[in-house]
Amino acid sequence: MDRPIRTRIVILLLVPLASLVALWAFAVGLTGGDGARLMEISALADSVADPSEQVVIELQRERLASVKLLRAPHEGDVEPSDREGRAELNRQRQTTDSVVAAFRARAASPETGSAVPAAMRPHLDRLLQGLSRLPALRVKVDGGGADALSVIQGYSGTITNVYRMYDSMVLVPDFTMYQQGRAVSALGEVKEILARERALITGVALAGRMTSAERLAFREMVATRRFLHSWALADLGAELSAPHQRLAASPVYTRFATIEDRIKSAAPGLALSAQEAGSWVAGANALWTAVERNQARTAQLLVGKVDPAANEIIVQIAVAGGIGLLAVAVSVLISARFGGRLVRELAQLRDAARELADVRLRGLVERLRSGDPDPKTPEPLTTGGHTAEIDGIARAFTSVQRTAVDAAVEQATLRGAISKIFVNLARRNQALLHRQLAHLDGMQRKTEDPEVLGDLFRLDHLTTRMRRHAENLIILSGEVPGRGWSRPIPIMDVLRAAVAEVEGYARVHILPAPNGALAGQAVADTIHLIAELVENATLYSPPQTNVQVRSEPGVGVLLVHIEDRGLGLPPSQLDSVNRKLASGQDFDLADTEHLGLFVVARLAVRHGIGVSLAPSAYGGITATVSIPAVLVVPQTAPALHSADTGVQ
Numbered sequence: 001m002d003r004p005i006r007t008r009i010v011i012l013l014l015v016p017l018a019s020l021v022a023l024w025a026f027a028v029g030l031t032g033g034d035g036a037r038l039m040e041i042s043a044l045a046d047s048v049a050d051p052s053e054q055v056v057i058e059l060q061r062e063r064l065a066s067v068k069l070l071r072a073p074h075e076g077d078v079e080p081s082d083r084e085g086r087a088e089l090n091r092q093r094q095t096t097d098s099v100v101a102a103f104r105a106r107a108a109s110p111e112t113g114s115a116v117p118a119a120m121r122p123h124l125d126r127l128l129q130g131l132s133r134l135p136a137l138r139v140k141v142d143g144g145g146a147d148a149l150s151v152i153q154g155y156s157g158t159i160t161n162v163y164r165m166y167d168s169m170v171l172v173p174d175f176t177m178y179q180q181g182r183a184v185s186a187l188g189e190v191k192e193i194l195a196r197e198r199a200l201i202t203g204v205a206l207a208g209r210m211t212s213a214e215r216l217a218f219r220e221m222v223a224t225r226r227f228l229h230s231w232a233l234a235d236l237g238a239e240l241s242a243p244h245q246r247l248a249a250s251p252v253y254t255r256f257a258t259i260e261d262r263i264k265s266a267a268p269g270l271a272l273s274a275q276e277a278g279s280w281v282a283g284a285n286a287l288w289t290a291v292e293r294n295q296a297r298t299a300q301l302l303v304g305k306v307d308p309a310a311n312e313i314i315v316q317i318a319v320a321g322g323i324g325l326l327a328v329a330v331s332v333l334i335s336a337r338f339g340g341r342l343v344r345e346l347a348q349l350r351d352a353a354r355e356l357a358d359v360r361l362r363g364l365v366e367r368l369r370s371g372d373p374d375p376k377t378p379e380p381l382t383t384g385g386h387t388a389e390i391d392g393i394a395r396a397f398t399s400v401q402r403t404a405v406d407a408a409v410e411q412a413t414l415r416g417a418i419s420k421i422f423v424n425l426a427r428r429n430q431a432l433l434h435r436q437l438a439h440l441d442g443m444q445r446k447t448e449d450p451e452v453l454g455d456l457f458r459l460d461h462l463t464t465r466m467r468r469h470a471e472n473l474i475i476l477s478g479e480v481p482g483r484g485w486s487r488p489i490p491i492m493d494v495l496r497a498a499v500a501e502v503e504g505y506a507r508v509h510i511l512p513a514p515n516g517a518l519a520g521q522a523v524a525d526t527i528h529l530i531a532e533l534v535e536n537a538t539l540y541s542p543p544q545t546n547v548q549v550r551s552e553p554g555v556g557v558l559l560v561h562i563e564d565r566g567l568g569l570p571p572s573q574l575d576s577v578n579r580k581l582a583s584g585q586d587f588d589l590a591d592t593e594h595l596g597l598f599v600v601a602r603l604a605v606r607h608g609i610g611v612s613l614a615p616s617a618y619g620g621i622t623a624t625v626s627i628p629a630v631l632v633v634p635q636t637a638p639a640l641h642s643a644d645t646g647v648q
Contacts, residue, residue: 063155071206123165130158186232488517498530504538511550541566566620
């Protein structure tokens with residue numbers, strides 16, 4: 001689809017402006033996204049992190065109580081003897097259920113749903129799925145035959161989902177804050193692994209010995225806890241890691257690490273003494289309490305850094321965004337001003353080019369066609385613009401104009417020369433053909449042999465057709481053939497004379513014509529015109545079919561219909577032919593297949609005769625010739641017996 005110059009210039013200017021706006025929006029959006037992400041973390045800490053941390057604490061307590069119940073001594077084969085442990089576990093389960101229900105309600109709220117980022121959603125869903133498996137794990141514990149290690153691992157799997165959720169929550173743009181957030185999450189896992197160790201060793205102390213699987217799991221717990229602890233302290237930074245560094249150097253931690261080494265290096269199947277078990281429980285409880293306190297305090301300090309960082313980013317957005325928006329507005333105004341001026345200059349260039357093509361050059365061509373020997377050269381193209389490139393285009397158009405004028409003059413000269421050559425050759429042939437017709441006429445008069453008369457008649461007919469083709473060259477050259485009549489000729493004789501100039505005249509049927517005669521000045525051209533149409537009808541229809549010529553009076557015209565039974569023409573081609581017949585335009589030297597149509601059009605325009613083609617009822621084409629009534633006079637002349645009768 002063609003667009004105006006203004007639209008294209010606007011689009012051209014919009015590309016850099018849109019890029020600038022997009023870059024500004026991207027920068028603001030990126031910075032704003034960082035601030036929004038920090039604010040989301042602050043909101044998530046209240047709506048998700050704090051409730052889930054409470055869930056972790058209660059699950060750890062329930063896990064410890066479950067292991068105690070499983071490893072407690074039994075009386076008989078019916079139920080555990082430690083009724084106090086059963087009551088403690090039931091109370092803990094109620095507390096856990098209450099905390100889990102509160103967490104589910106917070107997680108399902110619309111506010112939390114909109115605040116949870118896409119990266120965090122799968123981990124939150126897995127955590128909720130793990131909590132939904134908690135009743136099945138409790139049934140396993142209540143059966144009494146469950147392995148303590150498998151129960152610990154069952155609770156631990158759900159708790160691990162919490163820390164994976166924390167890892168996705170701390171995806172913040174500030175790298176230092178991200179490192180510290182991951183470190184705090186790792187300290188939470190350190191506390192969780194410590195809780196697992198406490199549950200495992202508590203069960204071992206109650207059972208009196210440690211299995212090989214429990215010892216292997218304990219060693220993995222110790223190695224993981226120590227690795228996470230050292231890694232977290234390295235990423236926390238000096239301010240946040242100070243309490244944890246002091247705890248790692250304290251006697252409590254040292255005694256606990258010594259007991260860990262003693263247990264993990266002991267031989268398989270070795271039982272723990274009551275003193276070791278007591279020392280373990282006391283050391284683990286003391287260390288767990290200190291780790292929990294430090295971890296909670298560190299998390300609070302880190303969350304406290306989020307809001308100031310978010311506010312700082314918002315201030316940066318306001319300053320940078322305002323300056324960027326001002327720069328964009330100034331760029332738009334400057335671009336609009338220069339773009340408008342460029343649009344006006346291009347519009348002036350367009351108007352000047354249109355005037356050159358539609359007025360100046362067209363007028364020049366018309367003057368050349370009319371025979372003006374000295375057409376005036378159009379003036380140079382001017383635009384009044386101030387852009388060097390547009391002035392250069394105007395000068396190029398002026399050069400094109402000069403070239404076009406030279407080419408038009410040269411073409412007109414060439415066409416005139418060609419026309420003179422055609423006319424000269426055609427006149428010579430015409431003179432020879434007239435002499436040949438005269439000789440043939442004399443020979444026909446002198447002989448009485450029917451066979452010789454037939455041959456002479458065929459030669460006469462062939463010479464008549466050759467004369468018509470010679471006249472075609474004269475007509476296409478814009479001249480008038482020498483043949484003409486000084487008196488009116490009956491309509492029927494005109495039709496017969498036209499058919500006599502066609503090779504397939506035997507296939508043509510002429511229906512009776514109305515009374516009347518054709519004015520002498522139009523007889524020769526009308527015969528030629530109808531002969532061309534009849535010849536087309538015979539050439540483009542099957543040889544076994546007939547061509548019908550009928551005439552009838554119309555409103556202000558005499559209508560002559562030439563109807564064939566050929567294949568016809570497609571509607572688009574038929575319309576094109578009718579336009580050529582109506583316009584009487586100059587013939588195209590390259591269009592040699594339709595020279596007859598150009599001849600018909602020239603002859604029709606010369607006398608105001610209308611010619612049109614339409615589909616025939618028999619499937620072919622009907623050519624209708626509309627002869628104006630001013631060319632039809634009452635019939636006073638006798639009928640002709642030959643197409644050559646008249647003034648030569």
